[in-house]
Amino acid sequence: MIYEKGKLETEGNYDVNASSKLLQTQNDFNQIFIENCDVEGDQKVIKIEAYKISVSKIILSTVLSIITGTVFALILRNSLRIRLKSIYNKSDIDQATHFLITNFDGSQDIVKRINSESKNSILFINRHMKYKYFDDGNKKAFYPVYYHQIEKQTLREINKIHCQGLSDHKVETHLKKYGNCQIQVPIPTLFEYLVDVLTKIFYIFQYISVLFWILEGFLQFAIVMICVSIVITLINYYLLRISMNKLKKFAKIDLKLRVIRNGEDQTINSVDLLPGDVFYYQNNMQLPCDSLLLSGDVLVNESSLTGESIPVPKVSIQQNEQQDEFFNIETMKNNVLFEGTRVIQIKGEQIYGIALRTGYASFRGSMFRAMLYPKAIEFYFYRNGIYFILVLICLAMIAYLIELYFVIQVKLPTVLIIYRIFDVLTWIIPPALPIFFSICQTISLLRLGKKQILATDPAKVVVAGDVSIMCFDKTGTLTNDSMEIYGYCDYLCNQIKQKLAFESEKEKLLHKFFGSCHGVYLVNGENLGDELDIRMLEFSQYKILPEESKEFKFKVQRQSDNSLLTIYKVWEFESSLQRMTVIMNDEQDQKMYGIVKGSPEKIFDMCNKNSIDQQNYKKMLNELTNKGLRVIAFGYKEINNKELLRNDVEQDIQFLGLFVLENKLKVDTSEVILRLQNGSIQCKVISGDNLLTTIQCAKEANILADEPSHILVCNQMSDCYIQSSLEKIQDPLKLIASQEVQKYSLGITGQFLEQILNNLENRTGQVEKQTLKNLLTNTTVFSRCKPKQKAEIIYLLQTILNEKVGMIGDGANDCSAIKQADIGISFTKTDASYSSPFSYSESSLECVIKVLAEGRCTLSNMIEVFKNYLTMNMLKFVGASILILELSHLSNFQITFQNYLQIVPFFLMLSLCRPLNDLTPYRQITNMMGIIFIFSQIGQQIFLLIFKGIENFFSVLGLIIISSGQILTSYFYLRSQSWYIQNTEIPSNDQFIQHGQALGIIFLSTTLAFDFILFSLYLSYPIKQRIYQNYILFAALTAIFIYMFFVYLLPEQSGQTFLDLDKETVSHKKFMAIQLIIALCFGFGMILYEDFIVKRYLGPCKKSPNTLKKTNSSMKQISKEQN
The missing domain is CATH 3.40.1110.10 (Calcium-transporting ATPase, cytoplasmic domain N)
Incomplete structure (x- = not known):
């Protein structure tokens, strides 16, 4: 049975709150509804499907899991669709054991039906919110469980009914129905975390890879792989616990309360407070629930919810003019005290109220739910990365099929042929890539923390790297709070x-x-x-x-x-x-x-x-x-x-x-805006103030050019004029729809925007979109905007202009816009820091530059990790393909050395690269399928293929090899030696041969090439600091280079034995010196290729078309800071 979104309807005597949205579908001639209301916040359920566990399917799935060595069980855990088909059957709601929940963001969860004392009760918990099925014969609906009875009472009735508090029977009933009064932040145990993380799809592939490595005889490498994965997972768990413990500490409210129960005063712990309890307010108390003020006046500080520290007066419902009006939390917020707010002052001695919503059902609880279950960010970087990997897999498999002809000719054992298939997949698919991405993000959060910026969402740091529009509130953001x-x-x-x-x-x-x-x-x-x-x-x-x-x-x-x-x-x-x-x-x-x-x-x-x-x-x-x-x-x-x-x-x-x-500008406002514009960031103002006041503020802040002849002031459709001449525009919509609007910078009001949107409602297609695009592109100042309008403007900038948008503000009016933006920044030293992804403890606007610069750096680090990982893995594939001609494979230690003494440390050090102190007009290209990226990757492979000199395997690259006829390769040079002996021994015992003359040369060549790959792919200015400023990475690279020089020139003294180098081969000093020269030539060739072709002429970064002209002084200052 499926319950989906439909039209709002009511029937019979069932009362539907005006703020609710009902979801419906037809089933067995009965209307089934889902009732959404404000208690859910943004985490609304939009679809429910009823399922029942099938015993026969459970048995079959268990058998398949045993046969496949738990692989099928892991697949079930990672694929919700397969799990549904393999374990459950669709069911009527009465017979359901589980429900498939589709949330507001499109994500899906399977939740278990809760058994209660009442056999007919149908309950489930989704994202900490309990839902109950209601059926009175006329109406059937799921609805969130909260104390909704009070919404059916008038203000007069509320005072009369609740004066005696809860009875013992109601206390027991309410405790079972609503639970304790606390927001319990779930912190997974180590075991739970390991089960959750180590059963992800990338880890499944890693386990299969480890299994085949063990079968191939690479036990040491396999053990190290497992150990490194576990260590990195434990580090991430430690960081997660730190973050979740802070959130848990912030959520905890524990105090003693005086309540009225059975008409008598009692003292209880706030955790035991229940909806319907009448309790007394105290000065300086932090409210443990949403409550309705029944008597007196109370002054509260709502900074923990809004960011504004000004006192907010609350009055009792006795003072409301319409006593026969039904209670509505949306329209009577001046009577409601929200959880987490602090009581500043109470007027009177016996000031009391009634608990309305507790735990995750409270307004503060809905904010915690939003933090615990953030909306997934659609960021094409990840998707394109997967596409690129799939392309490489196809190319590698084609190459393997070509190689297959040779291995069949030499009668290589079938088991080794199968091993080679999995080797190819192991080299191309990066199982540890998500771990390295996570490390890049975590280190970025730590860096921001040192800059007094509290960041709570790692994914937002990455998105910050692609932000192109930054919106500012005026009062308290561009200007000082003081007047x-x-x-x-x-x-x-x-x-x-x-x-x-x-x-x-x-x-x-x-x-x-x-x-x-x-x-x-x-x-x-x-x-x-x-x-x-x-x-x-x-x-x-x-x-x-x-x-x-x-x-x-x-x-x-x-x-x-x-x-x-x-x-x-x-x-x-x-x-x-x-x-x-x-x-x-x-x-x-x-x-x-x-x-x-x-x-x-x-x-x-x-x-x-x-x-x-x-x-x-x-x-x-x-x-x-x-x-x-x-x-x-x-x-x-x-x-x-x-x-x-x-x-x-x-x-x-x-x-x-x-x-x-x-209201004067902050000291550094103008300077920061210029630096943002130099960094190719469009700056816009979204304010609730007067239009002309905001325009002048924008001029002083350098957001708007001080040229009145180019400023169009639009209060409403009938009041639109050029600021300098006061020349009235008769048809603003016509002007905005034309190309002529590009001559102007617009300042508009929220009312004008509404009129434009209303005028465009009847239009369709490109006309409407282009007009809106013209309006949004050329409007710099939005004024007299209500909170909802601010959020709508952000949404339009995101969808119509298809740009990543940031918003910075300091007050309650900005909360919705900050939440809608791709990244939101707030100023506060209070508990409001958790309400936005980034919160700065000071008041300077420089935090915007810090966040965006850190975002660009993090995104660059992640892309470089991705490019390095794939390029190095492709190089492993090339090296292994050469060695297949020798019927051999790198030794156990050689593989371990390259992966865990070189590649993994390199990637960890790469994540330590720091951002520039300022922004430049360039941003990293995030399209992994872009021609520049692919050209860079192919170029790297061309050099490395020639460097390895594979004649049979890469015949398709003949033209490239021919055009580079004078270039010798390490492998061909080895084969040309009189003392060279090609291996003809057929591997036995299902293992490749791990010795031979070519083995050491291939190992040394690839190892040194890895250094050059990382060095050539490193992108410093204009995104982040230069490589020598990352002292740890630069020192490690230098040490590896020096060590490899010694290995080439003095192999006997530099670890010939434990590196598994052939004694006969390395004993020829002149040969080894020439091998080093070959490696250096091609290494510097890669660097020149990247620096003088890809970076210089194609560019790994994109320059925004909105870049402003920079003054000589500003450019000199930026150049000075970079150096």
């Missing part, structure tokens, strides 16, 4: 004043509004709140009084004239509304006012137009915003009832004035 007061102007909007003046009654009133319409709170004698509000309060000369009462929110007083203002109601600022509202009473004048503070555009729309000098207003606003200043507008109306609803207060208000602040 300086620029001044204010009254309702006439004819001049800016820097000091308080009391020239008119309206101006006096405006000063009072500065002191009363804000979100500042007095906590332990300190003002806490948004920087803008704190500055405005200080400017007004009012001070918050420490008085507390249920009758009002707070009082402020000014010492100079004893002016006393009482604030009765506060509707906090909301980004979506772009305003906040308060009800204030002037105790001296005995007048009551409704005050609205917000963006100038919003207040202008709300105000009675007769109260505004519109010409002066627009002139003043343009003048201020063009200077990049932060402008806040005020409106008001006199009222006589403090119980008015918000909508009533905000209707027909009078304009009163503007408050202006200056």
Whole structure:
């Protein structure tokens, strides 16, 4: 039975939450649904299939696993599709023993049905979320298990029903249903980790390879291979435990709580808290669950969830105006305290609330689920790498078939012929490649940690290497958090004043509004709140009084004239509304006012137009915003009832004035932006601020060229003009769809973007896509964007422009955009560091350069490991093919030496290569099937094939060998010697001969070639530091070179015996010297080929078409830093 995504429907008496999305299909004439709701977060289930274990299939699979020596069992573990067909049968839901879950990201998991006391209960747990099957006859549905009963109660009913807390019976029931109140981060045991990792598909191939190596007599090599794999796996397990323990420590909340159960107070541990429990809040407590405030007011710090350290007020549901409204967590967040937030202040003694969601069902729990099960990143580097390996396998097998003719002629034993097939696959398929990739990523995370950047997702480091667009929030990111007061102007909007003046009654009133319409709170004698509000309060000369009462929110007083203002109601600022509202009473004048503070555009729309000098207003606003200043507008109306609803207060208000602040750029903002642009990174601003203010900020930050004639300002479709001339654009959509738009840099609002998208809804095909592409490519500033719009812009940049996009921000408004971006960076020293892949403990924008440079370096290291691995393995194949002419094979020690004293250490050292201090306009080509990459690889093989001189095996390369007629090879030179004796002994005992004159020469040639391969493939500038700056790798390479020189020239003193070199061959000094010269010539030939053909004329890196022209000074500075 399958349950899939369908349309939202309801039937019968089954209530469906408005925020839920239902998934449906038809089965046996019954509608079966999956109900998704916000408790799942992003980890939604989109499809469920019911399966039942088949006993007969289990027996058959067991037999096959025994016959194949557990190989079939390993295949079952790695292939979900084969496992489903081999073990399970599709089933009705009632008979199901397991469920196949398809998650939101397309990944699939098989989960076991949970047996409960109720025989009819159908339960399963997917990604730490429990789901239950509901069937009331009219509706059948799976839904996530959480305390949803409260959503069917009105606010009035909630206070009445829950005043006595939970009964003992409900405590027992809720414990079984919801579990303990804790987020348990699973840390695999060593055994579990080894079973999981060592049964991966690459390891399966490794086990088969080891088996054949043992059969071939390479016991020493096989043992070392297994030991190295286990050691690297143990290192990765150690690093994993460190990371998971940090996450577990962060998830843990353990404190004592006072709860009401059976109408009596009890003290329990927070782990024992259950949904439906009523508990008391305490100052400075960290909340262990999502809860609903039932009484009093509470001030909390939500920085652990949003990154913003400003206090957030929460009010009880008793203060809500609509008491008969059903509870909805989405629309009543001002009444909900979320898990992980910290209580700053409670007003009153008996402040209590009800636990709503605990563990992974909480909002914080959904964030942990997202971290534990991140969406798989589609990165073509990995896929193309597999394709390239498959191409090499085909080529190698063709070559083997050619070689097969010879081995049949000499009557090589059939067993050895079979061994050779697996040898070929072993050399071409890199079983340890994922391990080396993992090491590259892990070392990169450690390097970022030393730079005070906490990175939590290794895969994101690799993606950072391909980022081409970087988006910035404005306030707190490009600019400082702190603000300086620029001044204010009254309702006439004819001049800016820097000091308080009391020239008119309206101006006096405006000063009072500065002191009363804000979100500042007095906590332990300190003002806490948004920087803008704190500055405005200080400017007004009012001070918050420490008085507390249920009758009002707070009082402020000014010492100079004893002016006393009482604030009765506060509707906090909301980004979506772009305003906040308060009800204030002037105790001296005995007048009551409704005050609205917000963006100038919003207040202008709300105000009675007769109260505004519109010409002066627009002139003043343009003048201020063009200077990049932060402008806040005020409106008001006199009222006589403090119980008015918000909508009533905000209707027909009078304009009163503007408050202006200056938000200066951070010290290094302009410099960092220039360095990013020099690194071919497109920079864009996505902000919630005023458009003209954001444009000016972008100019000062060097994001936008300071040429007003080339800047198009688009507030909405009917308000689009060229900034310098104010020339209005009659049809913005037509301009954007044309090539002429490339002359401009656009600054647009979120509203304008919505209008464009709506206009394009009815269009299809290339017209719509090209118009959007033009808009996104040429828009540098996005302003007045709501949080969802920010995320949508990131998504459009990713999908329409097909680019990797980064986002950096510091506040709650940026969280969705940071999450949507390919890489997200945040500034915080608080617990919010876990909410983005990269978190910087300081405030400098230089962290962006550090992350991108590290990403480019890591990606380059991984590609080099890949290229080196395949090139060296192909060289092994070539060497072995030559030796097959001698009916021999490298010795046990020779194979061990090349792999574990040379190749593996080289790759580990390669991962230590560090990034440049700055970005260059080049990025690594990640398309492994690209012509440049293949050309580089083939070129390497051509040199090495000639170097080995294989005449029969590589006849297809005859033209290349002929064109290089003067080049001698080590093997041919050996055969030309008078003392050369070709081996004619047929191998016996199912093992190749491991001695002979050619054996040592091939070993020495390939060993020295490995050094030259790594040296020639090493890509330093413009991606990472030069090879000599990687001291360990450079020293190792130098040591190997020197040692190989001694082996060639002084073999008797340099390990002739343990290297298994033929005594007769190495005794000819002149011959060995010429062999060294041949190796050096071809080695330097590879280096010249890579440096002067591939890198110089074709280029292993791509230069972005968006590269900006660099000034001479900036180029000199970059060059100086690289050197």
